[in-house]
Amino acid sequence: MRTPNTHPVPALRRISTALLALGLAGSALAAPLCRAPANLLANPGFENGRPSPGGNPPGWTFQSAYSGALGTWDTAVAHTGRRSVRIDATRPEDSHWLQSAAVPVNTPLFLGGWIKSDNLQRHDQPTSPGATISVLGRWDQPAPTLGTTPWHPVGMSFITDTSPLLVSARLGFWGGLATGTAWYDDLTLVPRVAEVPHPRWKILVLVYPQTDAVITQPDGTARHVQGQASPTEVTQALAHARLFVEQDIPALTSGNMLPTLTVRTASRPMQTLSPDGDMRWWPDAQADAEPGFDSVIVLWEPRVRDTATGESLWLGSSFGGMQYRGTRQTYTTVTLPYAGPNGNRNVYKLHWGASILSHFETLQRTPQPTVPPVTMASRYVHCQTGQQYVWLDETLDQPTPNSIYSNQAGFTHDYYSGTVARAEAPAVCLGIGPQAWAWGGPVTHSGTAPVFTAPERVEALVSQVQALRTAGMLGPRPAQTLQAELQAARRMLSLPRASHQASGPLQAFSRQVEALVHSGRLLPQAGALLIEAATAAIGCV
Template identity: 70%
Template sequence: MRSSVRSVPPAPRLLSTALLAVGLLGSALAAPLCRAPANLIPNAGFEGGAFSPGGRPTGWEFESWSTTALGTWDNTTAHSGRRSVRIDARSPDDALWRQPVAAPVNVPLFLGGWIKSDNVQRGADQPGSPGATVSVLGRWDQPAPTLGTTPWHAVGMSFLSDTSPLLVAPRLGFWGGLASGTAWYDDLVLVPRVADAPHPRWKILLLVYPQTDAVITRPDGSPRHVQGTSSSAELTKTAEQARLFVERDIPALTSGNMLPTLTIRHARQPMKTLSPVGEGWWPAQGDVLSELDPAFDSVIVVWDPRVKDVATGESLWIGGGAGLTQARGVSQTYTTMSVEYAGVNGHRNVYKHEWGHSILSYFEALQQTPQPTVNNHATASQYVNCKTGQYYVWQDETEAQPIPNSIYSNTAGFTHDYYSGTVARAEAPQTCLGIGPQAWAWGGPVTHSGSAPVFTAAERVGALIGQVSALQTAGILGPRPAQVLQAELQAARLVLRIPRASAQARWPLAVFSRHVQALVARGQLLPQAGTLLIEAATAASGCV
């Protein structure tokens, strides 16, 4: 019987033509990865080996710094399969299971696993202890701590290493950070991270502290109790401006290469501790540790430095600046802002500047941006656009008074160009610097190919659907074109659910790419955003 299913056109050729039309045909058309890279850890689920009480899973050895902790190969508790490894430490210890693992050098790696804990506690005077963790011996990198009693949950961290093999270690305690209690470990993973399309979408947490109620120290060493409260109108404006920054500014500044998501939370307690910086104070990470959430790539803390001395009634401004950002390597980025500059000041320039600090330092640590790294504390004569050689208008625009090609303009200017990878030093005007699409393709500290893999055709199409929605939210793509593109992607998703007809998904993906090409040609979609969509459709088609 002749099939009634329409024959499939040569979709890869159509997609290549679309990329050529957009003007950025390149490495994206190399054969895509259609499954996650292989786990580098042998026996990562602890199933291998002849099980016996007191035995050891194949490849793994146990050690205890104090020699008192007990390591058990457990056949009663597991995240998956039948077995896990367990560590019991009645007193604070640094105890671990370890295995040497061959790994590539000087590339981003992701180490993760699943942990379950029972009454895990930091040792006395050990505030830096991660509790139960996964680690690489000889390195200081750590995922978020696991303390107390928890069900099975995923943990993970990214790092770069110039040595191999690596000593991978599920661990209770750390150097200078001992811990006690019981913890189980299962389903470890060590994989190289990869860059791909569509670009992973960063998850951003806006953590708002409406109240400050802290004790700070005067220059003479005496304590001073201060309190302050933001108004409800200020908090509403902060949420509004933060949403515009994440959902509109970042997509525009990155030329559509990054389409992040935003979560807004109010802290459960007032800001109770602050750390000195310069002549003022700021909420360092240690001051907000109980509210931090490791599920986010970036945290932006908004707090109120406008306080009164409880004893004297004196009004004070105790901040260390409008915003401060701490370099965090390849870990979760961390930025703080004063509430006056987070919403009611008539612009979002502090958001753009401070988050710019965090992404520049992150991608430098990840070694995925050209050197030298852009300094966003620049001067008018220091940088130009690497495509045109044009200097920037060195003025701060506001929402009421936009200035083309200025420092913070969303469409063209200094911040736009270093967020998009099209800035250059004036003495080397054709050498593009900043964070281009090749860097954004590596994902964030938390959301990337290792932790949130998108490799199969169905996963790629699902990610594309989210990208189109985000482009519409950002105002980069109109409602009608977005509706048409979504329909084509939904058609591809539907066909992919039919095993015998899945190859037919190449047709709606090819139509999708031709429509993207047309939108770019008509000026209805940014060229880089169009390129990303076509690259992602090409990869999805290649994985059908």
């Protein structure tokens, strides 16, 4: 009888050959990573050692910048286990529990943990994060923790150029002092790695049908403005947003990104507008942009009236916009008139594409030179054919193959799929391709949602097949056939004595994918990714 760590080598070679024929051979063929990278922090849950009055958990020291905070190894409150660390500050402080950690340099890292707080207040600067987990000497920080909160996860990604790092469970920040109490537990510092199948971005579409804000003009005059979109406009805008996330993104990325969507209507009007040029304002929805999403798309109403004069105003700087936010949650805005009835999904394609570029640029995962989502005619071509683009805007009423916004073949498609090239170097593929998507989003990636073991990989494949069906990239009957093979693999993996047999249905899954690609019922790029993921799962059985 074979051991659980063996599998039929000839079958694997056939799958590898099929994958190579499809044009995408990834790291899974060489040596799939079958367990999450080790935590680089010692005693991350503060469980080791013997607590004593005033004592520190092994591996950790406490510092208070102004000697006004108390650090405690708490044995009564914990996220998991029995212990945590706590900081109490009765006056404004920047204090921290510290550990020096050796790390690989020039590598994307994820630093995360769990925080609980009681009456945390900012002082000095409105941008103080309150309680946070960070690295001394860096400005990076997760979303703030303020007020009184239950245990909740926080985290951030960054690339370091030095080792060791001073990892900090911190209350306050440079120039952003804080008071109150915070607990910290279950810290993690791990290298981020590329995965197959690629991590699925969690996208929040947040709509504000009403605007009710006070804006300050360049001359210092304050104006109270109000506006409201019609229910029909909101319904149409949300329908467009859903189609963009569930159908356009998978098509534009050639199946490399299959996001999950959450749609919410804000419970209050858009009240916070930031200046963005002469008589233009930027909607700030950070109060409602939950940190658990990789990307937030805000739909808002820019058509308002001055409540004092009755004057009609347009507040938006354009159809939409984005912010460059590094490795943090991406942020895109689209004005409601151009999110639905008077516009089309090209607005989403443009501005969301710009927002994700900033994330991958910061992670240094995009080939150089970086391709901007807005460019000029004749500057770029398809990297595999050298074909130029039709420089027209495709619309729903007038589809134009190989045009700017075509989902199947065009500049924006190749930008999202990593198959665009400069005209002077037509064989060098650029853009956001599989090599970037594999690293995940700001929140959903190998450090927060690991997919390494065979059962995890099979579950991810089940989700991927369903997403391809939702996107209209895979028919119901083929999807049902693929899911049946994955269900068989799932059942065998659940039985310790039969787990090694899961390689059989996974090989059958790959053969079915290959047949779908050759018959034209599945895009080659999407098929290659599924086969690569199945091959990696076999390698981890």
